[in-house]
Amino acid sequence: MAESAPGRPTAAVLVTGSELLTGHVRDANGPFVARELGGLGFEIAELMLVGDRPEDLRAALEFVAASGVALVVTSGGLGPTADDLTADVVAEFCGAPMRLDEALRGRIHDKIAGWASRAGFDGPALNAATAKQSMVPDGASVLEPVGTAPGLVLRRGEGPLVVVLPGPPRELQGMWPAVLTSPPVADLLSTVPRAEARLLRFFGLPESEIAVTLQELGRERDLSRVEITTCLRRSELEVDLHPLPGAEAESAEIAAEIAERHRRRLISDVGTTTDELLARALLDGGLSVATGESCTAGLLAGRLVDRAGSSAYVSGGVVAYSNEAKTSMLDVPAEMIATHGAVSPEVARALADGARARFGADIGIGITGVAGPDGGTEAKPVGYVCFCVTTSDGQVIARDPTLPGSRADVRERSVDTGMHMLLRAAGGLPGRL
Amino acid sequence: MAESAPGRPTAAVLVTGSELLTGHVRDANGPFVARELGGLGFEIAELMLVGDRPEDLRAALEFVAASGVALVVTSGGLGPTADDLTADVVAEFCGAPMRLDEALRGRIHDKIAGWASRAGFDGPALNAATAKQSMVPDGASVLEPVGTAPGLVLRRGEGPLVVVLPGPPRELQGMWPAVLTSPPVADLLSTVPRAEARLLRFFGLPESEIAVTLQELGRERDLSRVEITTCLRRSELEVDLHPLPGAEAESAEIAAEIAERHRRRLISDVGTTTDELLARALLDGGLSVATGESCTAGLLAGRLVDRAGSSAYVSGGVVAYSNEAKTSMLDVPAEMIATHGAVSPEVARALADGARARFGADIGIGITGVAGPDGGTEAKPVGYVCFCVTTSDGQVIARDPTLPGSRADVRERSVDTGMHMLLRAAGGLPGRL
Numbered sequence: 001m002a003e004s005a006p007g008r009p010t011a012a013v014l015v016t017g018s019e020l021l022t023g024h025v026r027d028a029n030g031p032f033v034a035r036e037l038g039g040l041g042f043e044i045a046e047l048m049l050v051g052d053r054p055e056d057l058r059a060a061l062e063f064v065a066a067s068g069v070a071l072v073v074t075s076g077g078l079g080p081t082a083d084d085l086t087a088d089v090v091a092e093f094c095g096a097p098m099r100l101d102e103a104l105r106g107r108i109h110d111k112i113a114g115w116a117s118r119a120g121f122d123g124p125a126l127n128a129a130t131a132k133q134s135m136v137p138d139g140a141s142v143l144e145p146v147g148t149a150p151g152l153v154l155r156r157g158e159g160p161l162v163v164v165l166p167g168p169p170r171e172l173q174g175m176w177p178a179v180l181t182s183p184p185v186a187d188l189l190s191t192v193p194r195a196e197a198r199l200l201r202f203f204g205l206p207e208s209e210i211a212v213t214l215q216e217l218g219r220e221r222d223l224s225r226v227e228i229t230t231c232l233r234r235s236e237l238e239v240d241l242h243p244l245p246g247a248e249a250e251s252a253e254i255a256a257e258i259a260e261r262h263r264r265r266l267i268s269d270v271g272t273t274t275d276e277l278l279a280r281a282l283l284d285g286g287l288s289v290a291t292g293e294s295c296t297a298g299l300l301a302g303r304l305v306d307r308a309g310s311s312a313y314v315s316g317g318v319v320a321y322s323n324e325a326k327t328s329m330l331d332v333p334a335e336m337i338a339t340h341g342a343v344s345p346e347v348a349r350a351l352a353d354g355a356r357a358r359f360g361a362d363i364g365i366g367i368t369g370v371a372g373p374d375g376g377t378e379a380k381p382v383g384y385v386c387f388c389v390t391t392s393d394g395q396v397i398a399r400d401p402t403l404p405g406s407r408a409d410v411r412e413r414s415v416d417t418g419m420h421m422l423l424r425a426a427g428g429l430p431g432r433l
Numbered sequence: 434m435a436e437s438a439p440g441r442p443t444a445a446v447l448v449t450g451s452e453l454l455t456g457h458v459r460d461a462n463g464p465f466v467a468r469e470l471g472g473l474g475f476e477i478a479e480l481m482l483v484g485d486r487p488e489d490l491r492a493a494l495e496f497v498a499a500s501g502v503a504l505v506v507t508s509g510g511l512g513p514t515a516d517d518l519t520a521d522v523v524a525e526f527c528g529a530p531m532r533l534d535e536a537l538r539g540r541i542h543d544k545i546a547g548w549a550s551r552a553g554f555d556g557p558a559l560n561a562a563t564a565k566q567s568m569v570p571d572g573a574s575v576l577e578p579v580g581t582a583p584g585l586v587l588r589r590g591e592g593p594l595v596v597v598l599p600g601p602p603r604e605l606q607g608m609w610p611a612v613l614t615s616p617p618v619a620d621l622l623s624t625v626p627r628a629e630a631r632l633l634r635f636f637g638l639p640e641s642e643i644a645v646t647l648q649e650l651g652r653e654r655d656l657s658r659v660e661i662t663t664c665l666r667r668s669e670l671e672v673d674l675h676p677l678p679g680a681e682a683e684s685a686e687i688a689a690e691i692a693e694r695h696r697r698r699l700i701s702d703v704g705t706t707t708d709e710l711l712a713r714a715l716l717d718g719g720l721s722v723a724t725g726e727s728c729t730a731g732l733l734a735g736r737l738v739d740r741a742g743s744s745a746y747v748s749g750g751v752v753a754y755s756n757e758a759k760t761s762m763l764d765v766p767a768e769m770i771a772t773h774g775a776v777s778p779e780v781a782r783a784l785a786d787g788a789r790a791r792f793g794a795d796i797g798i799g800i801t802g803v804a805g806p807d808g809g810t811e812a813k814p815v816g817y818v819c820f821c822v823t824t825s826d827g828q829v830i831a832r833d834p835t836l837p838g839s840r841a842d843v844r845e846r847s848v849d850t851g852m853h854m855l856l857r858a859a860g861g862l863p864g865r866l
Contacts, residue, residue, distance in 0.1 A: 019671070020480070021477040022477075022630075023467030025666060031453075034454055047454055049463070049481070052662060081641075082644070082647075211515070211558065214514070240451075293731070295738075298726070298752060299731060300731070301730050301731035302735055306840075308806055315755055319734040319751070360757070411735075
């Protein structure tokens with residue numbers, strides 16, 4: 001039951017919502033809260049998704065309380081409908097009666113009056129909803145609504161502090177700064193020792209190699225004060241080192257050892273993402289990028305533009321999904337497509353050159369492949385993808401791997417591979433891939 | 434504690450992996466397994482993410498067993514490293530000793546020998562890893578590895594059936610058909626009554642309106658045999674109706690009532706997604722689409738190509754992120770950009786027309802907006818996005834909302850809005866938006 005590592009207090013995250021248990025809706029709140037609490041020095045003992053029925057939440061609260069967590073954060077169940085019962089269940093768990101907060105009701109009403117009347121949705125439905133969302137447990141700290149639901153902070157006697165937050169991710173995240181400054185949470189945080197985590201990223205390294213490295217290191221030194229986990233994320237292997245308080249120097253030494261032994265495949269030894277490294281390399285080099293995408297169809301360009309400020313280095317791109325588009329928009333010779341096929345190293349290079357020329361960019365990338373599920377042949381099976389990066393100073397980097405997985409997997413891995421090739425072309429890698 | 438609705442057996446999903454509790458890695462397995470089990474007639478009682486420490490998994494297993502679930506599915510912790518302990522913990526939970534499965538070891542070895550020697554990773558590390566992954570609980574059904582880890586099915590005396598699956602989503606999903614046909618699971622499934630869920634989708638409808646509709650319906654008829662949940666997913670509201678066995682007809686009637694009362698905002702009353710409807714409308718109409726994207730930068734084109742067979746209706750697109758690209762690649766007049774600004778209804782329309790003309794498509798869409806976090810003005814704040822869809826038969830559909838949220842939110846909602854506008858232009862909506 002999440003026996004706490006010495007020195008790090010534990011926390012639990014309870015995300016409510018029957019829709020999350022259908023598997024049709026992704027939970028964004030659990031990961032957000034876990035990440036934030038981890039950064040504050042907590043160890044997350046459990047992250048539970050439970051249904052909207054009060055008995056489910058009640059059982060989950062008792063379970064995490066029994067495991068001795070110092071803090072419980074709940075999300076969801078604060079909406080206006082009858083299945084939204086989190087405030088009531090937490091109030092009961094903490095032994096606090098519910099009361100109507102009149103001032104809060106007024107503030108929520110003022111917030112939505114304009115929108116509701118413009119949209120034609122004012123009236124009894126909305127008034128009932130406002131009243132329901134203004135009921136708060138006696139003694140709870142109220143966090144101002146971002147949408148229409150307030151957050152709540154309250155304690156169960158000698159048990160955990162409970163923070164109750166709304167389900168919509170935008171509201172929950174918008175309320176997070178207020179959580180940290182609310183007096184009961186600020187008091188608790190003042191007792192939590194911070195310990196910096198360390199994250200190494202590798203490209204194309206199997207997990208078993210890290211296992212062997214750790215066995216070898218374990219014969220030379222004590223690893224018990226640093227929690228080390230590995231995780232394969234598509235094409236990248238992450239090694240996460242989480243020191244106990246006071247073991248930060250040990251953690252740094254171990255991280256340096258692991259990085260040194262696998263330097264050729266290292267992307268970053270301080271957790272920097274490929275996206276950050278690429279943005280930095282392009283900005284530092286004053287370089288611009290243009291894309292010519294077939295199977296990824298804009299996903300690589302979309303990823304390059306994920307970062308604010310990307311207009312400084314993204315010129316643009318073409319989604320050249322049809323053969324005609326490859327020829328008319330990126331000057332891929334029709335004869336080349338006829339001779340080598342639309343999925344070929346030749347066409348990938350022509351897409352890269354065409355994108356670079358048409359957009360006047362320093363670096364061009366071309367991607368063309370068989371994403372599947374149909375269209376594979378013996379010579380070019382599903383997953384076969386041709387990549388080429390060309391630069392205005394004459395670099396050509398080409399690859400044509402066969403990537404595993406579904407259509408979505410092949411396209412995602414293609415975007416990852418494209419990002420790595422761009423990073424290499426832009427000179428942003430610490431080692432050599 | 435997940436009191437079961439009468440007639441539906443409950444299941445729990447336990448996803449292990451300390452990296453998931455850092456919040457830096459998204460869990461894909463919980464939602465997949467929940468969705469599959471829901472479709473088979475199970476009600477998911479809990480979905481828990483727990484760390485890699487054996488005591489965490491042990492506590493979670495006891496918790497869900499105490500709640501009376503018929504089935505537990507675990508994912509993760511079957512890898513080759515020392516923190517992968519799921520098989521051992523489940524064996525102990527079920528009272529089964531571990532044994533080495535020699536035949537399995539041979540099969541795993543044969544599977545990876547070629548790759549390992551090509552990649553230069555054969556040797557003691559890999560042999561140790563193979564041996565570890567060939568240890569299975571006595572009496573368990575072994576599911577053939579998709580990667581290198583086998584799945585396991587075993588029972589705890591009179592307690593739940595436990596299915597142990599690997600963590601990589603591709604492996605877990607690849608193993609799922611074998612789970613369903615393994616004798617203990619097939620036996621259990623033969624006792625589970627199926628009940629078809631129903632999903633209504635609406636665009637631009639607030640949750641509070643559904644709350645009022647349900648109150649009204651509840652005065653006219655008994656709703657207790659149908660579990661109804663609502664969930665706002667970006668711009669769409671989903672209403673999920675889950676009947677108890679035997680209540681399918683009631684559920685269909687209630688769904689029809691809700692759909693009828695909000696017909697103008699209905700996307701689908703049989704759970705069909707916007708993406709499916711759009712693909713169908715384009716195919717049925719023999720129509721093709723081209724995109725001209727600025728702030729979404731390829732994400733809309735990428736989404737259109739998510740579906741296999743999309744080459745039949747996606748001509749291509751341009752990521753016209755810079756003003757020069759808008760002019761050179763999509764013929765947006767430079768004077769128009771100077772006069773109205775790059776983010777303007779005029780430029781959105783010119784992007785749509787330019788994309789349609791350049792790619793020879795029937796439908797063009799232009800999107801240009803202020804994704805943020807910087808670049809907003811009083812007249813054109815962050816979130817202000819101009820959309821235009823034009824068609825070869827003279828339709829023009831234009832919108833310029835200010836969308837809430839972060840840069841990522843604005844871009845995601847823009848893609849959603851673009852998909853809806855395309856659906857409307859292609860004639861694929863049941864009602865009128």
